[in-house]
Amino acid sequence: MSEVQRSDESELTALLAENSRLKEQIRQLQDRRDRMYDDMLLWRGIDREGGDTPCKLCGGAGVRAYGGTTTWRGGIGGQMITGDICDKCWGSGNAEKPWLNLRQLPR
Secondary structure (H helix, E strand, C coil): CCHHHHHHHHHHHHHHHHHHHHHHHHHHHHHHHHHHHHHHHHHCCCCCCCCCCECCCCCCCCEEEEHHHCCCCCCCCCCCCEEEECCCCCCCCECCCCCCCHHHCCC
């Protein structure tokens, strides 16, 4: 085996080891992110491990951004992005247990 082949093989081995190390680091960071997200959902009373599903529109936060300042009320709006209660889960953050639909209240 020539010196060049040994050098290339050594470099390849080092690159594969670095690749494995980086993949493991990515997996650890993704696990940490998921645990943090689950902790935030638990703070809102949503337990994904217990079978609860966070609202897809607001991500379980209960609030979301609306364009045009109209929000869920549907009135005339301006040209600004505003935050208000999620019109899918109505603030609960839980897709299966929405709170009271404010549009159905008598006016």
